[in-house]
Amino acid sequence: MSGTPARPSPRALARQRRRLALSGFWRRYRRHRAGLLGLAGLVLFVLLALAAPLLVAPGDLSVTRAPHDAYQPPAPAHPLGTDNFGRSLLDLVVWGSRVSLTVGFLATLVSVGLGTLVGITAGHYRGVAGAVLMRVTDWFLVLPTLVLAVALATVLSRSTLTIVIAIGITAWPTTARLVRAQTLAVEARPYIERSRALGGGHTHIMLRHVLPNVLPLVLAQTTLLVASSIIAESTLAFLGLGDPGTVSWGGTLQDARRAGAVSSGVWWYLLPPGAAIALVALSFTLCGRAVEGALDPRSREGR
Structure with missing residues (x-):
């Protein structure tokens, strides 16, 4: 009939x-006030990293053409003080956000991608292949993460890509364990059996049925891992394993240690990059907890 509305x-x-x-x-998500606070802080840091080329001139980061005197305390001309070369700590923190956030996101992408692949594969193939994958995961899980990352960063060339690889390869086992457990729960549902009965292959089941059901867990794990990745990047840079040609929060702390800022009482050299690391890690952690709560099925009951 002409009056019947068309079905979408x-x-x-x-x-x-x-x-x-x-x-x-x-x-x-909006019910979690801490999550909204973390999201606001995260947006602020991301905007700061994107606008860094507009806010900081490349010459202001040069160790030979620094615009200020060395070891100056906070003042209107340099609100966070200056380092041992005369560079503004505010400029270093703003520019360092680009490297620290980039490494955090890329390392988390590598870690979560590898962990999701291993977890789904090990949960779907429950025979010898799954057992081997989980034994490899257990082996990585018991290794000291920092020691393994330091070893990889020492063997490979000193660059930002090396830091990303070192963090990504060492941080994936936890994600693999969580995704495997979720995969086993999903594949126990009746519609998976119906899919197999209708001729669905391994790839079809893993991509069309399992992956969409584990994505909420992967999203929550991603927001939590970014904070850990940023802290790991700062730790490796502080140990002198980062790219010496780039400015990062961990590298700034390493420069402060080498310059003797602790023994000299130059507190403003240490506080800004350390506070930036703590704040961005806190922002991601608050967002991760809020995402985890928003995706929890129990939060939907009675709504």
């Missing part, structure tokens, strides 16, 4: 379900 297409229904899911997630 499957693609339109899928888009509508995604919009409803996103709006429901944001509604639950």
